[in-house]
Amino acid sequence: MLIHLECTRCGEHYPADRPQTVCSKDGGVLYARYDLPAIKKAFSPGRLAGRAPTMWRYDAVLPAADPVSLGEGFTPMLPSREFPNVYIKDEGLNPTGSFKARGLSACVTMAKYFGLKKLAIPSAGNAAGALAAYSAAAGLEAHIFMPKDVPQANRIECDYYGAHVNLIDGLISDCAKKVAELKAGESWSKDGWFDVSTTKEPYRVEGKKTMGYEVAEQLGWRLPQGIIYPTGGGVGLLGMWKAFEEMEALGWISPGKPGSERPKMITVQSAGCAPVVKAWEEGKPSAEMWTNAATLASGLRVPKPYGDYLILDILKKSHGTAVSATDDEILEATRHWARTEGIFAAPEGAACLVAYRKLRASGFFKPEDTVVLFNTGNGLKYLDVLDASVARAPSPATTAANPAVRHIGGIIGPY
Numbered sequence: 409m410l411i412h413l414e415c416t417r418c419g420e421h422y423p424a425d426r427p428q429t430v431c432s433k434d435g436g437v438l439y440a441r442y443d444l445p446a447i448k449k450a451f452s453p454g455r456l457a458g459r460a461p462t463m464w465r466y467d468a469v470l471p472a473a474d475p476v477s478l479g480e481g482f483t484p485m486l487p488s489r490e491f492p493n494v495y496i497k498d499e500g501l502n503p504t505g506s507f508k509a510r511g512l513s514a515c516v517t518m519a520k521y522f523g524l525k526k527l528a529i530p531s532a533g534n535a536a537g538a539l540a541a542y543s544a545a546a547g548l549e550a551h552i553f554m555p556k557d558v559p560q561a562n563r564i565e566c567d568y569y570g571a572h573v574n575l576i577d578g579l580i581s582d583c584a585k586k587v588a589e590l591k592a593g594e595s596w597s598k599d600g601w602f603d604v605s606t607t608k609e610p611y612r613v614e615g616k617k618t619m620g621y622e623v624a625e626q627l628g629w630r631l632p633q634g635i636i637y638p639t640g641g642g643v644g645l646l647g648m649w650k651a652f653e654e655m656e657a658l659g660w661i662s663p664g665k666p667g668s669e670r671p672k673m674i675t676v677q678s679a680g681c682a683p684v685v686k687a688w689e690e691g692k693p694s695a696e697m698w699t700n701a702a703t704l705a706s707g708l709r710v711p712k713p714y715g716d717y718l719i720l721d722i723l724k725k726s727h728g729t730a731v732s733a734t735d736d737e738i739l740e741a742t743r744h745w746a747r748t749e750g751i752f753a754a755p756e757g758a759a760c761l762v763a764y765r766k767l768r769a770s771g772f773f774k775p776e777d778t779v780v781l782f783n784t785g786n787g788l789k790y791l792d793v794l795d796a797s798v799a800r801a802p803s804p805a806t807t808a809a810n811p812a813v814r815h816i817g818g819i820i821g822p823y
């Protein structure tokens with residue numbers, strides 16, 4: 409049912425029967441386009457019942473290739489214990505502990521289908537782990553280019569999955585430069601190399617769009633009023649918006665019917681690297697390269713997302729907004745979620761809580777609005793980062809109310 413790929417800038421069509429990167433005319437991101445009227449006739453949400461709880465349950469709207477799957481997707485939609493009408497979509501329960509599993513499952517599936525051999529990725533960390541795992545499952549080579557200060561878990565998992573790991577002294581943008589250098593070399597096409605960078609190939613978006621289908625299905629085919637999404641490369645935001653568009657064309661949701669209005673899409677970024685927030689506030693259609701990007705939320709350390717023009721367009725069309733959170737706010741929220749929700753989130757995910765609080769305080773969201781917050785990863789992948797930040801945090805002053813030690817049932821406990 410996949411008919412062609414379409415440039416999101418100029419609308420040019422490209423055949424979907426071979427590997428494609430970006431539009432050769434203007435560098436635009438390519439989207440997979442399906443024969444939606446035919447799918448509408450052949451498939452309906454009722455047929456999802458009894459299907460495996462993975463993202464491949466939506467294979468009617470995914471490319472027809474034998475999936476390289478580790479059980480990704482269909483993650484829990486947990487009602488917040490703190491805020492009524494708020495849900496936490498816990499993507500930390502995916503294989504490799506992050507939402508990156510979805511995009512890379514789809515991407516590696518297609519790479520295998522096309523007979524590619526060596527997959528290169530510049531990554532802030534979690535995408536590297538996911539590419540390494542899915543490449544191992546597919547019997548393909550993963551070549552990882554990531555900043556040398558990524559969370560330890562990302563480096564170690566890639567090594568264990570048997571990937572070729574290149575640690576770069578710089579940011580993800582510097583890693584992307586390394587991949588570009590490699591691309592210019594002779595062996596690139598000869599040896600079956602392929603660049604699976606965010607939005608520079610069409611299928612990671614397809615994997616991530618399943619989050620949009622899931623949000624709808626798990627809320628009983630009603631869309632929430634808002635979705636807060638930590639935005640580095642922004643693929644999930646693009647993917648979910650694409651899913652809502654497809655669901656309307658398929659008649660799975662009906663515009664005008666209560667519960668079918670598109671959600672306000674909210675980007676949250678770290679104050680230490682907030683190119684989309686800055687562009688949004690300045691009313692610009694694309695972002696500028698953020699200089700001296702620094703944040704403990706490594707997944708948000710993306711100085712300029714390639715799909716920035718699409719992200720900003722979606723924020724505008726959806727009447728959404730963009731919010732930033734400082735590292736201190738993010739750390740506090742990570743701890744708060746762990747204590748109040750029982751969810752040990754990735755710092756990027758916890759940034760959603762900071763954004764939600766700010767948007768409630770400003771009146772942007774009302775208590776009765778249904779809002780979905782995306783926890784994009786598992787806190788267990790950030791142990792070194794979180795541990796170091798605890799050590800850095802100033803210890804609270806010792807006072808009578810806050811003693812250095814406290815007696816608990818006759819035992820002296822450290823405080």
Ligand SMILES: [Zn+2]
Nearest residue numbers: 415418431436
């Ligand atoms: Zn184009």
